[in-house]
Amino acid sequence: MLPGPGTRDPLRDEIDRNYHADEAAAVGALLAAARLDSDAAERVDRLAQSLVTAVRVRKDEQGLLDAFMQEYDLSSEEGVILMCLAEALLRIPDDDTAEKLIADKLGDADWESHLGKSSSLLVNASTWGLMLTGKLVAISESRQFSLKTALKRLVNRSGEPMVRTAIRQAMRIMGHQYVMGRTIDEAMDRAQQKKNRIYRHSFDMLGEAALTAEDSDRYMESYRSAIEAIGSREDPEDIFAASSISVKLSALHPRFEIGQGERVRRELTPRLHELATLAMANGMALTVDTEEADRLMLTLDVFADVLRKPDLAGWNGLGLALQTYQKRAPAVIDLLAALSRETSQRIPLRLVKGAYWDAEIKHAQVEGYAGYPVFTRKASTDLSFIACARQVLALRQAFYPQFATHNAHTIAVVTELAGDRLDYEFQRLHGMGEDLYGVVMKGNGFRQA
Known part of the structure; x- marks a missing residue:
């Protein structure tokens, strides 16, 4: 069993140690983990350059x-x-x-x-x-x-x-x-239009932030309705060929904060379990979005509580988004790999670079921390994404890797690291990266969502 937050555990301790890790030391470790040999680096450069050149040609036609x-x-x-x-x-x-x-x-x-x-x-x-x-x-x-x-x-x-x-x-x-629709039905109608039909879609809700119990009840009902709507329209061969849904735990509980950890686990775990069970019944995956850095451990606790539920055995559809601009990301991957081994579940793991950088920096300054939970330079975040990609691709028995990126060089590196195995996918935000993925998808063997 993976110990809970009240129990000393080397995997959790490693995550905690890296919360405000020295950035230079963290980057040094990542450089070693992300390094490519000269032949691989040359192949990556050629592919990245060809992608950028092709995108520029498309740009002239836009x-x-x-x-x-x-x-x-x-x-x-x-x-x-x-x-x-x-x-x-x-x-x-x-x-x-x-x-x-x-x-x-x-x-x-x-x-x-x-x-x-x-x-x-x-x-x-x-x-x-x-x-x-x-x-x-x-x-x-x-x-x-x-x-x-x-x-x-x-x-x-x-x-x-x-x-x-x-x-x-x-x-x-x-x-x-940028927004597929004002309702899930409107969004799914747009998803079926010719230009969008070539993609699989992961739907989420705008404006998620429950401030009251009534807010969280409303979001819960919205998620239920969305899952049922998606499931009623699709009959896929497997969950990774189907559309999916992403949920924010802060939308499902008005006090989603570490100071209310015990209460949150007691009240929120049944809610996420219900949505996961509903998603499984509808043949689709459900991804838990990660949010601010100070909510990461609580997110992992709730995620683990639900993944351990016996009635989800064999589903392999409960996924997590991991922000690689956090210095703790490699240690989180190790913890999730152990959770996968414990539950015999393959976890869909979506690597993203991160969306709360300004808030994380300001919060750390306000609190007077000696360091930051996130990297302060974009190049360091890009490096972390690549190191984490290599780590996840080496653990494909534990993870179904998903790479959310709009960066041609990152795509080229992931393609090189993945080799001939195609059990992974690229992802992009709706309205972004369309030209780039228009080029990528013409290549052999690419998977995208």
Whole structure:
């Protein structure tokens, strides 16, 4: 048995030791784990270069929306702002709140840095619009008496409301690009459209964060309904050929925090077990998303409690997402491998780079920690992803590896490390990486979702 949090266990101790590990020492260990021999490194470089070259050819053929998304992808601060706006505006019912949100988000971004970067005339025109709007919004919040103030008075007569209306419409278009649908049925209808049919899909919910018991009850019912809806439309050969669902444990319990560990395990474990049982009955997999670093151990505890349930034996469909920007990721893989051996379950393990970097850094600073739970440099995160990929691929009896990445070099490395075995898959976010995977999927033997 894998010991619980109250019992000393070398695997858990190793995870704890790496919480705020020295970054230089952690990177040194990862370099050794991720190193390729010269021949393999050369093959990786050739494949990565060929992927990038092919994507650039496709880029020349893309439409306005694709060109816009290429310029404002989620690797830039401005892309993140636009994505947050797009997602939030889908859920804001009143114009006044929407206007305030736009004013708050557009005012400080560096839109000028994107001007002229795209070959698309319309994308550059959009950049001018964002640049102008951002400045107008910033002006409207200031009391400076200058040329900007005069411009503010001029624009407030007609221009700013019109520009904001245009921006809101653009955000709705972006939301449609990134969000499959407002309901699970709408999302599944889009998934069956010609351009989306070539993929398998893992569905999740927007806005997950239960603050009350009523919130968690509502999310629980949404997950139940989604699982049943997906299952009613598909009859796959195996769970990895089917669509699946991802759940956030913070949506299923309003006090999902380490200080409430015993209560959470007592109250949340039955809920996740119910959803897992329902997913198994519908022939699909269920992935537990990992969230902030201080919730990782509690996530692992609840996950292990459910995986040990005898009625899930032989399913092999309860999966976990693991953020490789956390310094603890390799130690977590070791713990999960032991859990797989204990339960005789093959765990679908989705490697992602991570989504809470800013919050993790700020939280560590506020708490006065000597170090950070995540790597502070993107290159270190990329290195960790590769090291973890090699570790997972070497343990395929324990894991069904899933690699969520939009990086051509990472795809090339994973392909090299995987060799001739095809029992793994690549994953991308809806609305992102379409050009890259359009190239990847033309290759022999690639699996994707």
